[in-house]
Amino acid sequence: MTTELRVLDPGEWDDWYGTLELAFGGVPDAPEERRLWRELTEHDRSIGVWDGERCVGTAGAFTFRLSVPGGAIVPTAGVTMVGVAATHRRRGILTSMMRRQLDDVRAGGEPLAVLTASEPEIYGRFGYGIGAYATRAVIDTTRVRLSVPDGTDEVVLRQADPAKSTAEREAVYARRVPARPGMPARQPGWERLPLLDPEGERGGASPRQCVLAERDGEVVGYALYAVKPEWSYTGAEGSVLLKDLEALDPVAEAALWRFLCSIDLTSSVRIHSRPVDDGWQHLVSDIRRCAPTQRDGLHVRLVDVGAALEARRYQAPVDVVFEVADAFCPWNEGRWRLTGGREGARCTRTEEAAELALSVRELGAAYLGGVSLTSLAAAGRVRELRAGALLEASVAFGSPVAPWLPHGF
Structure with a gap:
């Protein structure tokens, strides 16, 4: 087999990304999702393997700055969009892309590379270790009560348009980054990612919603979420689907959790990914009724x-x-x-x-x-x-x- 590994030409992006989609099952991304990733792609940091005119391997990297213990923000390669065509597996294509990529990361002076893995067993052989985990949970709000700290009632909650509140939300996020290792400082363009909400991927849930937490006129927290209405013979059994939540202090955070757990016509809050030490776990009256589970999150490689x-x-x-x-x-x-x-x-x-x-x-x-x-x-x-x-x-x-x-x- 004769293949060529080369840096991605912008004109090849559609074929390159189509190879990635096929490697992940062949279901095309929604147009707005595809458009966002096209605009965020750093072509000079993206590589493809070509067999003749056909792209058979993809890999890319984003230029990140990642928080580490102590609060420093460190230049980091965010490895992404890695895929190999099913017809070309077991031929060393992935290894060749990882080799080229880590050589380039080193030459660029970035001491770290990070990724999220579709299959955790893949990347250990290239030196990646699981450095951060995430918690998933379903809070049964019909059985669980929250005990919130003093001052929670002084936090004012305001419904806001997700897009129009971007500046306020990003200001809160930026202040949170140095406080927790593993958080990327968002570069220009990445503020659009939390707004990505393709209708075809909602699964019957509402469009993205936003609530801001304010104190003395200052935004001190926010939550992005959706509501999925569901009904049974006995009544409403809707779910709140949490997408993102950040707050500058425990009181503002508790106010947001209390709000999410008390939305009318819902009986659960579904948490996809939160820190393993997240404070909500100590607000709830019965952690068993929340069924928390952990899975790998960020894989870290010292370059x-x-x-x-x-x-x-x-x-x-x-x-x-x-x-x-x-x-x-x-x-x-x-x-x-x-x-x-x-x-x-x-x-x-x-x-x-x-x-x-x-x-x-x-x-x-x-x-x-x-x-x-x-x-x-x-x-x-x-x-x-x-x-x-x-x-x-x-x-x-x-x-x-x-x-x-x-x-x-």
Whole structure:
């Protein structure tokens, strides 16, 4: 087989994206969704594999800036639109695209690459570890009550047009980004993503709705949601479908949750993706009636181990030498000494004796602070070579706030 891997020409986008759609089942995206992704595509960061005139492989990257523990916003490649034609599987096409892509990310000076996986087992062999999880739940509002903090009644809620409230919502979102690892700072154009609401994908639910939370005339939170009306012989059994919720303080957040849980003619709030430490779980009277479940969210890859580990802060002093294995990006292999704490960090090559041994995949899993090194060690994925090094590093790598990716890409 003779194939050619090349950077995407804008004129090839339709064929390229059609290959991606076919790889994901062949159901075409809605026109407005296709238009948005066309406009957001960074052609110079998108690659395709061509067999003659036919595109048989796709991969792209977005230029992101991602929050990491300590509040820094770090240049990051958002890997996206990865697909291989069913007729060309098991021929090394995916590996060739991952190879080219990570080489390009390194050359561009981005220390991190992240992605969301259609199948989690795919990307571990390329050095990606699951660095953030998400919670899904269904709050049974006929059985569950909320206990909200003092001051909730002082928050004013206002129904708003989702599009016309974009500036207020994005201002709240931007203030939230440094506070939680894993959140991308939205670049121009990405403010349109929360508004994407194809009619054919609503499944009987309403168009996107918005409510703003205000205090003293300032917007301090918002929720984007839809309502799906449903009826049975005994009455209304509609669902509130939460799309997005951000707030600047616990009181404003509680006001939004109370609103969502009390919308007329509904009996449940369906949560697709929220942080694993989200506050609503401590407002509800019966967590069992909410049936929370977890799944993988953001997969993290350290492209430059030294730069990545220097970019974040550590919640306790740390001075440890890692022996890093990275067969796919061998420039990361070897020993690295990390010293740091809450004020900053340095990570440099060293010839000193290794104290912890692990692969770059485990570093990616632990990087945002949501997966502990001790947990990985319990699975045999991290080896302690100096007594006490594992506990020291595990505490330092932790984050008081769970990492979370608020939207796909």
